[in-house]
Amino acid sequence: MSCQLFDRVREDNPDFHSKIMAVSSELTQPGLGISTQDVERLTACINIVFHCAATIRFDEPLKHALQLNVMATQELLSLAQQMQHLEAFIHISTAYANCNRRHIDEVIYPPPVEPKKLIDSLEWMDDGIVHDITPRLIGDRPNTYTYTKALAECVVQQESAKINVGIIRPSIVGASWQEPFPGWIDNFNGPSGIFIAAGKGILRTMRANNDAVADLIPVDVVINLTLSAGWYTAVHKPKSALVYNCTTGGINPFHWGEIEHHVMSSFKRNPLEQAFRRPNANITSNYLINQYWILVSHKFPALIYDLFLRLSGQKPQMMRIFNRLHKAIGLLEYFSSQDWEWNSDNMSMLMSQLSPEDRKTFNFDVRQLNWPEYIESYCIGTKKYVLNEDMSDIPAARQHLRKLRNIRYTFNTVLLVFIWRVFIARSQMARNIWYFVVSLCFKFLSYFRASSTLTN
């Protein structure tokens, strides 16, 4: 609560922390590891449960993901049923729970397997067997995260006859748009780690579809929608569980190609400190082109840098960093290489149910989102709040980029001279080809110069 994120609320109400009570819990423990005293307090006074705890790791072993995302949800629903004054149970799912479909409606789809049956069968299997059968179980989903989130929705639906439930499905959650201030972000999840790696000049290439919709959703939009859904569920008590696809693509689409452009230009204007190279990343959907750039722009510079570190008596580290980055990118590419269509009618319906004043206070109208401005404050946010860099250091960071540019020019010149000496200067045929190419370039240059003089 001493975090900068709460500065605004602290200004408005210095005593705000007296309204908050922390309850210790461990999802993997029986009864969620909540003490008897806390259970009594919760069952006596809670009106609305917002369930967002989960593992969001894409490489989580299936058993663990099942325990955290499905069994813990089941346990919390059981606890919720004991709550004497419960009005609503809001479960946070993900828009990618059904990413094996191209068009996703605001309905709970039949689960890939009955959750209870899976829990029972995995119980007796050792981790090795579960690991071996995981790909068969998750089928056409990319990871255990999306698979277990789909199962969790089914578990929530099974309880919807007994309590009022609502399900929020955010897409790719990004930095804040407006509240409490633009650009707040505090982790490397989703695109944030990619933006930072590109801003540091480490990431130069990635597989993504330029024309696919980048369904980012600002975190404050998700929170405002979640709070509003809590109100609607408690007050209107819909007969069945309402699902809210909390997405931007259908309302205010923006594409990965545009994101790449704005991320790169933002980091050129506001560079990160101590960049490895000048920020200059490209996305491509072509596997072979991507592999070529990985070799030339990732592995080769990493080798040279590690060699330099070794020679200067330091521990090589760049290749290790790239290996980790490639692992992360490998897990994210599935989401940046294709697009999905989400129906978001319930989001619009909810907006129409709010009073004009509430619509302003709990703003989730993404039609007003200006993407270039948002991406700029997102990039600055990664600098300020994830990397804890100071904005006053920007002139020094720009100076560092200029130094890197000069190093690149020098390196390219040395390389050219080397190629000339080794390959071209030694063979008559290579020399002829070289002179031919150079004279052709000169002819083109003089032609363009002449034609531009004529036009002027």
Ligand SMILES: CCCCCCCCCCCCCCCCCCCC(=O)SCCNC(=O)CCNC(=O)[C@H](O)C(C)(C)COP(=O)(O)OP(=O)(O)OC[C@H]1O[C@@H](n2cnc3c(N)ncnc32)[C@H](O)[C@@H]1OP(=O)(O)O
């Ligand atoms: C070319 C650039 C131009 C830019 C334009 C194009 C951009 C395309 C971007 C595409 C992004 C697509 C994103 C799609 C996301 C879909 C989301 C679905 C929505 C959801 O419902 S859930 C939330 C999403 N979940 C995640 O994002 C979690 C993913 N992360 C993981 O699963 C693991 O962290 C991972 C990647 C397997 C790594 O595991 P491991 O090696 O064990 O490392 P740690 O997790 O312990 O982390 C170690 C260290 O690294 C930092 N870290 C974590 N992730 C990243 C990352 N992506 N990039 C850089 N660094 C990362 C982490 O904070 C740790 O730091 P420490 O300092 O604590 O050591």
Ligand SMILES: NC(=O)C1=CN([C@@H]2O[C@H](COP(=O)(O)OP(=O)(O)OC[C@H]3O[C@@H](n4cnc5c(N)ncnc54)[C@H](OP(=O)(O)O)[C@@H]3O)[C@@H](O)[C@H]2O)C=CC1
């Ligand atoms: N980030 C995204 O892009 C998206 C996220 N979501 C969903 O939003 C929700 C929140 O995700 P996000 O904030 O990004 O993820 P975080 O990892 O930041 O938050 C997960 C929360 O779960 C808690 N948690 C995890 N494991 C345990 C455990 N064993 N026992 C007790 N608590 C635990 C964490 O507590 P602690 O901090 O103490 O570890 C943390 O508060 C999740 O349900 C996720 O599926 C949906 C779509 C997109």
